[in-house]
Amino acid sequence: MIIKERVDMLPLGCYRIQFDTENLWGSTYSRLPQKNQLNTKDVFVGTKTEVIGAIKTSGIKLTKLEDEKGRQYNLDPEYPFFIQEIKEAPEFKNEERFKGNLYFLGPDGRKISMKTNPVSFYINYDKEYLPFLIDVEGDGVVYCPKCKQIFWEWNEYRERHKKIHIEPVKIFYSL
Ligand SMILES: [Zn+2]
Secondary structure, three states: OOOOOOHHHOOOEEEEEEOOOOOOOOOOOOOOOOOOOOOEEEEEEOOHHHHHHHHHHHOEEEEEEEOOOOOEEEOOOOOOEEEEEEEEOOOOOOOOOEEEEEEEEOOOOOEEEOOOOOEEEOOEOOOOEEOOEEOOOOOEOEEEOOOOEEEOOOOHHHHOOHHHOEOOOEEEEEO
16 A cells, blocks of 8 residues: 555554565455564554544544453444543552543444443553553453443343453553
């Protein structure tokens, strides 16, 4: 892909660059190379201040989760979870903690607020993930790959798939 825009005009975020020879007679489609694939490099465009500013203005959308074994779970883009009204909320000096409200989009397109708001988290801004996401009581988020739901409080219905629930160690987002 040829990008002719100035770097400072590009949308903030993570870009994956791959160096490869061009086969003019080839017929393969361009697709996103795997992370750490040969001759790839992830680069980040934007300063921390710019990213935090954008996050506070527009919020973030959660995209996928990773468990402690490195397995990844994509969240359904049709029914996105997103965090808005994000602001700094340090609990001790110099802590880079943020608070915000977590929402999901219902089938009718309505924005639904989680009962567990506000949530709190750190932002690993150059790798675009949250290392944890805790609710107002300080519990970590749980994900059910079967129901494709993220939640905190337990109830009978959610206990059904308890064996396959994961406690994500990385919560990826996009701006
Ligand atoms: Zn379930």
